[in-house]
Amino acid sequence: MMLVSLVVLSSLLIPLTGNKYALYLSTKIWILVLYAIAFNVLFGYSGLLSFGHALFFSGSAYTLAILVTRLNFPLALGFVCGIVISALFSIAVGVLSLRHREIHFAMVTLAFSMLFWGIVMKWRDVTGGEDGITGVPRGLPLFWFYYFSLAVVVLSSYFIYRFVKSDLGLILEGIRENETRVQFSGHSILKYRLYAMLVSGTFTGVSGALWALLDRTVTPTISHWTFSAVPVIVTLIGGPQNFLGPAVSTLIYVIVQDIITKYTLYWQFIFGVAILAVVLFFRGGVMGIVENYIDSLMKGGR
Amino acid sequence: MRIFETQNLSRYFDGVKAVDGVSLSFESERITALIGPNGAGKTTFINLCTGLLKPNSGRIFYNNNDITNLPPHKRVLMGISRTFQISNIFPGLTVSQNIKIPLLSGGKGALDELDRLISMFGFEKKADLLASELSHGDQRLLEIAMSLATKPKILFLDEPTAGINPAEKHKILDVIESLKEDEKLTIVIVEHDMDVVFRIAERIVVMNRGKILADGSPDEIRDDEKVREVYLKGVEI
Numbered sequence: 001m002m003l004v005s006l007v008v009l010s011s012l013l014i015p016l017t018g019n020k021y022a023l024y025l026s027t028k029i030w031i032l033v034l035y036a037i038a039f040n041v042l043f044g045y046s047g048l049l050s051f052g053h054a055l056f057f058s059g060s061a062y063t064l065a066i067l068v069t070r071l072n073f074p075l076a077l078g079f080v081c082g083i084v085i086s087a088l089f090s091i092a093v094g095v096l097s098l099r100h101r102e103i104h105f106a107m108v109t110l111a112f113s114m115l116f117w118g119i120v121m122k123w124r125d126v127t128g129g130e131d132g133i134t135g136v137p138r139g140l141p142l143f144w145f146y147y148f149s150l151a152v153v154v155l156s157s158y159f160i161y162r163f164v165k166s167d168l169g170l171i172l173e174g175i176r177e178n179e180t181r182v183q184f185s186g187h188s189i190l191k192y193r194l195y196a197m198l199v200s201g202t203f204t205g206v207s208g209a210l211w212a213l214l215d216r217t218v219t220p221t222i223s224h225w226t227f228s229a230v231p232v233i234v235t236l237i238g239g240p241q242n243f244l245g246p247a248v249s250t251l252i253y254v255i256v257q258d259i260i261t262k263y264t265l266y267w268q269f270i271f272g273v274a275i276l277a278v279v280l281f282f283r284g285g286v287m288g289i290v291e292n293y294i295d296s297l298m299k300g301g302r
Numbered sequence: 303m304r305i306f307e308t309q310n311l312s313r314y315f316d317g318v319k320a321v322d323g324v325s326l327s328f329e330s331e332r333i334t335a336l337i338g339p340n341g342a343g344k345t346t347f348i349n350l351c352t353g354l355l356k357p358n359s360g361r362i363f364y365n366n367n368d369i370t371n372l373p374p375h376k377r378v379l380m381g382i383s384r385t386f387q388i389s390n391i392f393p394g395l396t397v398s399q400n401i402k403i404p405l406l407s408g409g410k411g412a413l414d415e416l417d418r419l420i421s422m423f424g425f426e427k428k429a430d431l432l433a434s435e436l437s438h439g440d441q442r443l444l445e446i447a448m449s450l451a452t453k454p455k456i457l458f459l460d461e462p463t464a465g466i467n468p469a470e471k472h473k474i475l476d477v478i479e480s481l482k483e484d485e486k487l488t489i490v491i492v493e494h495d496m497d498v499v500f501r502i503a504e505r506i507v508v509m510n511r512g513k514i515l516a517d518g519s520p521d522e523i524r525d526d527e528k529v530r531e532v533y534l535k536g537v538e539i
Contacts, residue, residue: 167406170395174403177392184352184390186378186407186452 004244008154015143024214027146029254031210032230034153036238036246037160038203039231044240045164046196047176049102051228052109053204055093055116058223060086060205061212065133066126075139075213082209083202090201091194098193110225117223132219136212149210156203161243163199172196233271237278239285249286305330305488306351306382306456311360312512313346320346322512323360328456333482333489335503337496339532342509344492345387348458351490352384353377364456379407383454387461387492389441391448393434397425400433400444404451415451423447423477439470446477456488457481463498471498478502500524 014026035057042048060082067073067081097108120127127133138145163169171192174182179189212218221227230253231246238249253271260267282289307327313320321343328334336344349355351362353374362370369377392400401419405412420429423443428436433444442462449457462478463471479502481487493499499506499520506523508516516526523529 167402170399171403171406173395174392174399177394178390180354180386181390181392181448182403183374184378184384185404185448186375187403188373188375 008150011150012147015146020142023142023146025254025258027142027149027214028211029251030149030153031207031214032234032254033247033250034156034207034210035204036231036234036250037157037243038200038207040235040240040243040246041160041164041196041200041203043232043235044242044245045169045176046172046193048098048193048196049106049232050109050200051106051225051232052093052111052113053200053231054223054225054227055109055113056086056089056201056204057208057211057227058120058218058220059089059116060208061218061222062120062127062133064209064212065136065218068137069133069135070126075137079209079213082212083205086205086208087198087202089205090197093201094194094197098190098197110228113223113225113228117220117225120220120223127220130220132217134217136216136218138213138216145213149214152206152210156206157247160199160203164243168192168195233275235285236275237285239287242285242287242291245285245287252286303330304328305365306490307363308347308351309361309363311347311350311357311362313350313355313357319343319512321350321357324509324512324514325360326507326514326517328488328490330455330488331482331486332504333478333491333502334505334507335499336490336492336507336509337494337499338509338515341511343512344509345460346512347509348384348460348490348492352382352458375407378404378452378454381453381455382458383449383452383456384458385442385445385449385460385462387464389438389445391433391441391445393432395433396430397433397436397444398429401447401451404448407452412451419447419451437470439466439473442466442470442474443477446474450481450485454487456490459489459491461492461494463493463495471495475502 011026015023035053039050039053042050063085064078064082068075068078073081093109093112097105097112100108121129123129140148164172171182171187174185175189175192183189208222211222234249234253235246237253238247239245257267257271260270278285304327309325311324312322324343324347336347338344346355350357353372357370361368364377364380364382369380392403398416398420401416402413405415408415420426423446425444425447428440433441436444446459446462459478463474466474475498478489478491482489491503503520506518506520507514508523508529510532515532516523516529518526
C-alpha cells in the first residue's frame with residue numbers, strides 16, 4: 001500500500017518535467033493500467049478468460065467520438081455515454097456468453113468483438129471505416145489531462161479493489177475455485193458472473209473513453225482482436241492472482257514496447273518470448289517473483 | 303410430517319438405469335441411511351434430489367412444492383443442502399471464507415452465524431488456514447459446516463466418513479447426531495460403513511440396481527433375507 005502511494009505520488013511529478021512525450025506515454029500507461037486491472041476482474045478473480053475486451057474499450061471510445069464530433073454532444077456527456085454503452089455491451093455479451101466456460105467463453109467474447117470490429121470497418125459514414133474518427137477534443141491541455149486521467153484511474157482502481165475484496169468478490173473467487181460448491185451454497189453462478197462482467201466491462205469503458213481523449217482520434221486498431229490480447233498478455237506477465245500484477249506489467253509492457261520499436265519492428269517477437277518464459281517458468285508472473293523474493297528475504301532475516 | 307418426497311424418479315446413463323422408478327419420502331427430524339452395493343444408484347439419487355442432475359422422469363416434492371426443475375441454488379435457498387462423496391470445498395480459500403460463502407446466501411445478518419459454526423466444529427484455531435491445509439477429516443467436517451451455513455431443513459450426506467481414521471470418524475458422527483437434536487434437521491446419509499449406519503440411522507433404505515430393495519427400521523433390515531442375500535452377505539451385523 002505504501003509502495004502504491006509512493007508510485008502515485010511520484011507520478012504526480014511527471015508533468016513538471018515538461019517532456020511532452022514522457023507525459024503522453026505516462027498517460028497512456030495509466031489508461032492501460034486501468035484496462036488491465038478491469039480485465040483482471042474477470043480473468044484473475046472470476047476465472048474467465050475474455051478475448052473480446054477490445055469491444056468494451058472501443059465501444060466506449062467510438063461512442064464518445066461519434067457523439068462529440070458528429071452530434072455535437074458536450075464532451076462530459078459523451079464521456080459518460082461512452083461508459084454507459086460499455087456497461088450495456090458487457091451485460092448483453094455477459095447474458096449471451098456466461099453460460100459457456102473456458103475456451104468457449106473466450107471464443108464467444110472474441111466473436112462479439114470481431115462483430116463490432118466488422119461494423120466499425122464497414123459503417124464508414126458513422127465510424128470513418130479504416131480511417132477512424134479524428135478531431136476529438138481533449139477538453140484539457142495535456143498537462144491537466146494527465147492529472148485528470150491519473151485521478152480517474154486511481155479512483156476506478158480503488159473501486160475495483162474494493163469490489164474484488166468485498167463479499168461479492170469472495171463469491172467470485174469461490175466460483176473460480178469450485179463452481180459446484182458455490183451453487184450448493186445457494187448462489188446463482190450466472191448472476192455473480194454477470195456482476196463481474198459488468199464491473200470489468202464498465203471500467204474497461206472508462207479506460208477506452210480516456211484513450212479517445214488522449215489520442216484525440218479513434219481508429220479500428222482499438223477494436224481489433226489484437227487489442228483484446230493486450231490485457232491478456234500483461235496480466236499473464238504480471239500475475240493474475242495479484243491485484244497490482246497487471247498494473248506493474250502494463251508499465252513494463254508499454255516502456256519495453258516503446259524502447260524495442262525504436263530498434264526493430266518485430267517487438268511482438270520479443271514479447272512472445274517473454275510470455276513463453278513467464279507462462280512456462282513463472283506461473284505467478286512478475287508479482288509472483290517479487291512475492292517469492294520478499295518471502296525469502298523475510299525467512300532469511302529470521 | 304413428510305418433508306421430502308420423490309415419485310417414480312428415474313435417471314438413465316447410456317441406457318443403464320442408475321435410478322429406476324424410486325418413490326421415497328422422508329419424515330422431518332429423522333435420520334435415514336441409504337445403503338446398497340456399489341452402483342446401486344445411491345449417489346445418483348442424491349444428485350437428483352439436490353438438483354445436480356435432472357431426472358429423465360418422475361417428480362420431486364419438498365414441503366409439497368414441486369422442485370423437480372429447480373436449479374441447485376434455488377433448492378439450497380429453500381432449505382435443501384448436501385455434502386459430496388469427495389470433499390467439495392474451496393481449497394484455496396481460508397476455513398472462515400469457506401463458511402462465509404454459503405452464509406452470504408442468507409442475506410443480511412447471516413454472517414453472525416460465522417463464529418458459532420466455527421466454534422461448533424472446533425475450527426477456532428484453524429479459521430485462517432487454507433482449507434487445503436486441513437486434514438482429510440477436518441475437510442469433511444468443514445464441508446458439513448458449509449452445508450449447514452445455508453440453514454437447511456434437510457441435509458443429504460454422501461459418505462461423510464469415507465476414507466477417514468476412526469478418531470475423526472467418531473467426531474463426525476457426534477456432529478451428525480447433534481445436528482438432528484439441536485438443529486432439528488432431517489438427514490439422509492449414504493454410508494458404506496455398517497457400524498456407522500446402525501449407530502445413527504432410525505430408518506434404513508436399501509437400494510440395488512437403481513431400485514428400492516428394502517425399507518425399514520434397523521432391526522427389520524438386519525433380519526431381512528433379501529438384504530442379506532445381495533448386500534450383507536458375509537458382513538457381521
